[in-house]
Structures are given as C-alpha cells and as structure tokens.
Amino acid sequence: LDALILHAQSPSGLEAKAALRVLAESRDHRALDGILPRLMDADLAGRSYARAALSQVARRGDVVAQNVILGELEQQPLDPDLAFLTVAAEFEDRPRVEALLHAVERSPFEEPALVARTALLRLGDPDAERAFHEMLAGSDSFARLNALNALVASGRVLGWERFDGIIRGGTYEEILPVVDLLELSVERGDPEANHAMDMLEALAADRGNSVHTVVTDRLYARAQPWAVETTRAEVEQAVGG
Secondary structure: OHHHHHHHOOOOHHHHHHHHHHHOOOOOHHHHHHHHHHOOOOOHHHHHHHHHHHHHHHHOOOHHHHHHHHHHHHHOOOOOOHHHHHHHOOOOOHHHHHHHHHHHHOOOOHHHHHHHHHHHHHOOOHHHHHHHHHHHHOOOHHHHHHHHHHHHHHOOOOOHHHHHHHHHHOOHHHHHHHHHHHHHHHHHOOOOHHHHHHHHHHHHHOOOOOOHHHHHHHHHHOOOHHHHHHHHHHHHHHHOO
C-alpha cells in the first residue's frame, strides 16, 4: 500500500493513474493518502481518475471519503461534479444528503437537477415522485424519455397509467425503458408482476412493434414457453429444416 500511495504521486500520468485504479479497490483507509492529493490535479485525466477512485472508496462506506465529497458538493450545489453526485445518495448522513440533493435539484442545468431528483426518488422523496409523474404525463417527449431512463436507474417502477400509451405510440427509445421497468416488476414479484408479464408477452407477439424482437429474446432468456417455441420455429425456418 505504501508503494501504491507513492506511485499515485508520481509525475508520470500513466503511473499515477495505474496506482489510483488499484487504490480505488483498496479497503484500507490509508488509500486516501494517495487519492486525496490528486483531486485538484492540473492534469484533467489524473484528476478524473482520482475523483473516480474517491467515489468508489466512498461508496464502500469510508466516512472520510464521503465527507470530502459532500463538502465539495455543498460548495457548488448548482454546478456539481456528476460523478460525486451520483454516489452521494448512498452515503450514511441521510439528512445532509437529502438537503444537498434538494439544493442541487434547483440547478439551472438540466443534468445535475435530474440526477439529484433521481437520487431523491430512490430515497423515497414524495416531491420527487410527483415530479416524475408530471414528466411522464407531459407532452415533452425529451423530458418523458429522461424520466423513463431515470426510473430504470433508480429501480422505481412508476407511471403504470402511461405505459400503454407509450407502448402504442412511443419511439423505440421510449418503449425500451418501459420494457426494462416491466422486467424489473416481474423480477421483484411486485403486485403488478402478472400484468407486467402480460404486457411483455403482448409486446413480443406484436411484430409491428419496434421492440418485439428484443422482448422475445428477453423472454427466451427466462425460458418463457411462447418465446422458446417462437425462437425454435424461427431457427427451423432460417436453416430450412
């Protein structure tokens, strides 16, 4: 570990980045001695490696690493480091994290505001949930797509009342995250799991839908009988016997 910390301070960018990648995986608190000094490195790539390493250490529960990240985010809540912001929702100091996320949500920049709202949704914030329902119900297709992808990232299945309309009239890019959410509901055994499976089977059977092949493949991976038989028939047709 001492050697890795020394190499992390090397003037050679390649050497320092290699050491930082290893230190990111260390469970020894002293790994921070090699990571923290490079957080504000003049070299953009070196700085990026150090910040990614710190994020990994913080995600594994190192309280000092978490406090360093929260301290920086609190200094620039309207234009935060997205790598830091993405892991902050997993930190132990829940009141501090929630206060920070609410501050970032007011950012004039769309991406950090959405990341913060997604993190709040993961933490069960009712205002964030309401905001996602509004994004799904609105006429802005870009906002709707962002909301669907954020729901997949957060692991929350919301907006059932919108799924049928998206499946019927949405683009491939919009329907695919709906498929992800339906699969998530099935995997977790949600109360709506049977309905979700019915929707997946209907999508797979609808050859006019842009995602029917993707859904058939995913159902095949689950050994769903219809998908297995359909795939077998298509293979037979393709090879001629």
